[in-house]
Amino acid sequence: MFPETFKTASLTLRPIQLEDAGAIFDGYARDREVxxxxxxxxxxxxDDTLAYIKRCVSDHPLPSRTYVLLxxxxxxxxxAFDVRRPAPHYLDYGYVLAKAWWGRGLMTEALTxxxxxxxxNEAIWRISGVCDAENRASARVMEKxxxxxxxxxxxxxxxxxxxxxxxxxxxYARVR
Ligand SMILES: CC(C)(COP(=O)(O)OP(=O)(O)OC[C@H]1O[C@@H](n2cnc3c(N)ncnc32)[C@H](O)[C@@H]1OP(=O)(O)O)[C@@H](O)C(=O)NCCC(=O)NCCS
Numbered sequence: 001m002f003p004e005t006f007k008t009a010s011l012t013l014r015p016i017q018l019e020d021a022g023a024i025f026d027g028y029a030r031d032r033e034v035x036x037x038x039x040x041x042x043x044x045x046x047d048d049t050l051a052y053i054k055r056c057v058s059d060h061p062l063p064s065r066t067y068v069l070l071x072x073x074x075x076x077x078x079x080a081f082d083v084r085r086p087a088p089h090y091l092d093y094g095y096v097l098a099k100a101w102w103g104r105g106l107m108t109e110a111l112t113x114x115x116x117x118x119x120x121n122e123a124i125w126r127i128s129g130v131c132d133a134e135n136r137a138s139a140r141v142m143e144k145x146x147x148x149x150x151x152x153x154x155x156x157x158x159x160x161x162x163x164x165x166x167x168x169x170x171x172y173a174r175v176r
Contacts, residue, residue: 002065002083006117008109013067013081016056020068023077025049028098036161037132038096062086069097069110081110090126091118095141102137111145119176128173132159139170147172 006013028034029043029052043049056066064084068077079097086092093114097107118127131138133152143149149172156169 001063001085003117006067006110006113008113010072010104010106011078011110012070012072013110013114014070016053016066016068016080018050018053018057020077021046021049021053024053024068024080027077027100028079028096031099032161034096034099037135037138037159038161039158041160056082069106071101078106081114083114088123090128091124093127093129095138105144107141108144111141111147115145115147115174119174126173126175128171130156130169130171132157132162133168133170139172142172145174147174 004014025043025046025048029049032042035042040052043052062084064082067081067083069079069081070076071078077098078101079095082094084092093111095107095110115127118124128150129142129147130153131142139149149170151171153169153171155166157167159167
């Protein structure tokens with residue numbers, strides 16, 4: 001159901017693999033600033049990253065795929081993008097980018113392409129995502145990719161690097 005690759009002007013997305021562990025750990029998974037608004041704690045070792053990749057590539061109850069973002073210039077890992085299909089008619093997603101690459105429009109590019117692909121699929125009517133209510137950069141990515149803000153989901157998600165209490169999140173979607 002999910003394609004092998006996505007391609008944009010700056011990026012190629014391909015399925016994550018065990019060999020990516022070093023680049024992911026060094027590039028962003030251990031970075032406290034990158035993981036601040038995420039549902040997982042920073043990795044402490046490459047073994048943490050390897051365990052995460054093993055979970056990504058194992059069977060899941062829902063159809064899903066985790067891609068790494070590779071720069072077209074150098075083929076190096078810049079981040080990751082998770083796409084999930086909780087029900088046949090809609091997708092949701094999550095994304096992360098190494099800090100060195102923030103602010104260049106890369107994630108907007110990736111999300112725009114995935115939304116274009118999703119909404120060109122006859123069976124898919126909705127693609128949506130959430131971010132911590134204070135995660136302005138992620139909210140901007142979704143706005144710039146043409147997603148409409150649907151509302152504030154109160155106490156929606158655990159973001160353990162900020163608080164032990166569930167956090168309010170913004171919900172964004174594109175539909176057809
Ligand atoms: C969120 C994230 C993926 C954005 O990726 P990116 O490629 O840097 O995003 P873009 O360059 O396409 O756009 C970022 C936008 O947010 C804005 N922005 C960045 N940091 C910001 C901040 N602290 N406050 C307000 N706006 C901010 C940028 O100015 C830009 O908007 P603009 O084009 O209107 O100026 C990246 O910051 C990241 O990986 N963050 C950590 C992980 C994360 O939060 N993932 C999302 C979980 S929901």
